[in-house]
Structure formats: C-alpha cells, structure tokens
Amino acid sequence: MKRAAIIGGGISGLATAALLAREGYEVDLFEARDEVGGRAGSWESQGFRFDTGPSWYLMPEVFEHFYRLLGTSAEEQLDLRLLDPGYAVVYEPTAPGAVGERIEIAADRESNVALFESLDPGAGTALESYLDSAGETYELAKERFLYSTFADLRPVFSREVVRRTGRLVRLLLEPLDRFVRSSFGDERIRRLLGYPAVFLGGSPFTVPSMYHLMSHLDLDDGVLYPQGGMYTIIESLERLAEDAGVRIHRGTPVTKIVTKPIGGGKPSVIGIRYRGRDGVEVVHAAGTVVATNDLHAAETGLLPEKLQSYPQRWWDRRQAGPGAVLVYLGVRGSLPELPHHTLFFVDDWKGNFDSIFGPNASIPDPASIYVCKPSATDPSVAPAGHENVFILVPVPPDPGIGRGGVGGAGSDLVERAADAAIAQVAAWAGIPDLAERVVVRRTLGPGDLEADLGAWMGSALGPAHTLRQSAFFRAKNVSSRLTGLYYAGGSTIPGIGLPMCLISAELVLKRVRGDVSAGPLPEPARA
Structure with a gap:
C-alpha cells in the first residue's frame, strides 16, 4: 500500500491527509504540538474561547468544493451565518477627544x-x-x-x-x-x-x-461566520481525516526528512524521522512526504542544504508578510460600539505601511488595526454578560519584537503595542472604559509565531503576494531535488489564507496523480 507522511497538522496538513487517504494512501500525520490547527488554533480561559488566527470566512465556494471532494458539504459540517454588516470601518478622528467616522459594509x-x-x-x-x-x-x-x-x-x-x-x-x-x-x-x-x-x-x-x-x-458575496468559531473548520477536517483512516500523531515533531540516493538520478524520500513524547527519535517509512509546515522551516530545518529546493539564499531575496501583535481580550459588559469585524484606519496611510515594510521598520503608532468581536454573533465564545475581543496589530516581520504572555507578561514591545491598540479602540470607537473592563488578556508576538509555528521571520502570514511571489512565481508545491517530496500551505501555491490552504491540498493530489488541469477536481474525490 502507498504510504504518505504529512508534516504539520494545520488546515493544509489535515486537508492533504484526508485527500490522500481517500486516494488509497496509508496516511500518518505528525503534528509537533499537542493540538492540531497550526495558525488556525484555539485558546480558552475563564469561559472565553478565542480563535488564535484566521477569523474571516471568505470564498465560501472554495470551502464547499473541498468538503464535496470529501463526500460531504459545508452545510453538513458547519453552521454558517451571514454577517450584516459584514464589517465596519472606523477612520482616525479629526480632533482630539472625538470618535472616528464610521461606515458599515453591508452584506449585499x-x-x-x-x-x-x-x-x-x-x-x-x-x-x-x-x-x-x-x-x-x-x-x-x-x-x-x-x-x-x-x-x-x-x-x-x-x-x-x-x-x-x-x-x-x-x-x-x-x-x-x-x-x-x-x-x-x-x-x-x-x-x-x-x-x-x-x-x-x-x-x-x-x-x-x-x-x-x-x-x-x-462587497459582492458578503462575509460568513461559522458558529462556534473558525476552529470548528479545523475540528471538521480532523474528523473527516480520521474517518478516512488518517492516523494523527500529536506532540511528535518531525526532525528530519529521510532520503536515499537512487542510482545516478535524483534521490528520493523514504520517510521522516520524528521525536516521540518519550524523547526517542523514530524513523517512519513513507514513499510520499508532504511538508505542510512553514516552507522555510521544512526546507532549511529538515533537509541538508544540497537537497533544499529553497535554501536560505532564496529566502534572503524574498519579502515576508507582516508580523503581528495579537491581543485576546475577555471584556466585562457589552460593547455595542463594535460589530463582528471592524477595521481602524489611520490618516498617515502610506507612513503606516512604510513602518511595517520600509527600510527603517518600526511598530506603527497609531496603527491601522483589525478588531474582531465574535460574541456579536456567537454567544458560545464568551460567558454571559461579557464580550470576546481579538485585536490584530500589523507590525514588521521581526521576531526580535518579542513574545506575548498572559495578563501583560509579554515582552515590553509587544505589551506596549497591545496597550496602544486597546487605547486606540477605546478612543476611536467611543469606549472610554475599555481597558478597565478587561478581565482576560493574552498577547502573542512575532517571536511566538517563529518559536511555536516555525514562521519565517515571525511573519503572521508567510511570503507576501508581491508580483514575484504570486501564481507561477510563488514557490512550487513539489521538490526540485527529491522525488516524493511535496509542499502545501500558505508558503507555496496558491498562497495565503484558509481557502488557499485547502486548494494547496488539492494541488498536492493533482501532483501525485500527474494531473496538469487548470481547474478544480471533479467532486467527490475517490473514496
């Protein structure tokens, strides 16, 4: 029987594992952490449940197509709600002490x-x-x-x-x-x-x-939200993968992609080496290996340089997407000033982006930030009488900014950025006592993204979609140096975001089939 080893239990790893299992592979998935999900994780504290990563459900037809590949549907797996307004935009106030102008984007x-x-x-x-x-x-x-x-x-x-x-x-x-x-x-x-x-x-x-x-x-299709949070997508894919026969090994970081020379031609993968919970390293044999973790970490950390399709010198010429300071807040009382999604835009528009991507990078202050309040739609994510609030502050992709913590215990730069973002939301949205009502607080910084997820340069998203990092200019999903090694996830084609990661799993299936067609595969995939 064909054997496949999947590295990483994020959305692309689970999706790839499920597809290959339906294709007839014996599939083992190895996740370094104790929970699957990767960037699309979940954290709970004092009755609050936070999605730790993606929070927008867009491109619903991509989700629907993928679920149909697995013989089910989004309707069967998720409880989707259309948000109306889809989101609000708040602009920087024109005078000290004033609130910002607010507009709302509708669902139609x-x-x-x-x-x-x-x-x-x-x-x-x-x-x-x-x-x-x-x-x-x-x-x-x-x-x-x-x-x-x-x-x-x-x-x-x-x-x-x-x-x-x-x-x-x-x-x-x-x-x-x-x-x-x-x-x-x-x-x-x-x-x-x-x-x-x-x-x-x-x-x-x-x-x-x-x-x-x-x-x-x-603006055309509208914004959806799965009740229970975005992590319910991960839970559904975890169930579907295991139902298809995938064995998921949690707390088992992969330490090496094992290879073998084949005559005078291109060498081949023959499996992976992972470290078990007892600390002992074990080789797992597989003729197909799919690295769905961060591509930089997979290439430069699991392969010798001579077998790397994307060595460090390749990355040195690429642009990383922004890092992020992520702030998770449990807030006492209601916050009618905030809908489910809100974008806060500064007046110094270009200066904001120059701070993140320019040669003299620094944390913007004030920053154009994103705020999510899922409790506006979903009462299950917060205790009664409280709100669940998530703030994303785009910052330079620099792990040196530091790591976050619970209750203000993160690095100085991370916590200062969080304090500034909370104060900005309070002032611009007209919630003067916001900071005083916080009962749960956790932060994450670029240092966490690098340490916990292996994120290249601490980027929250991966390689930016510039011209030379989009479509066929983006990293390919197959090794040029090794037979049997494939890639999926936001670092490779087609790119960043949950829908793109689902498509990247489908592209692995196309590769192993030798399918060079341009469109989606027929539904369902083989069972």
Missing part, C-alpha cells in the same frame, strides 16, 4: 453601491464597474490560476487568458493603490479598497492590482 452589493455614492457622488457608479472587474478577475483566477500546479502552462494560458493578456499584464504590473486611485477620489474609499492587501501579506503599494478581486469577496 446594492447597499454598498449606495454607501459609496453617499460618500462621494459618482463613486457608486465607479464601484459597479470596479466590482464587475473584480468578479471577472476572480472567476478567471479560479478557472485558470488558483487550482493549477503550473506543471504545464498550456492549460493555464487558454485562448480566453491569451485574449485578455493586455489587461492581465496591467493588473500584474500596476500596484493596487494606483489602480484604486484611478477610479476613486475619496481617501476613505481608497483605503477601504486597498486594505485587503494586508490579508495577502503585503501593502497596497506593492501588491499587484490583480488582487482587486478581493473586493468581490466582501
């Missing part, structure tokens, strides 16, 4: 067009055209780019793609910020349409305008 296109028109006459009509373009680009990306391994470019560059070459070249070469500015004059709108670059690990000044497709996801 028509309402958002009306909102834009109210902000700037003519912007509603411009948004219609912008969203038409975003939707068309998104559909083209799904059909020709996102589900391709790029092992053969002929299916990718179909007649339809070639016919649009001129437009695609512009979208690849023109930064998102410039593309947005060509259609909208209002700075509030420009920031709203440019900020999705952060969720791609980049800046609107460097991310290609191809990614204006992101606006189709929230």
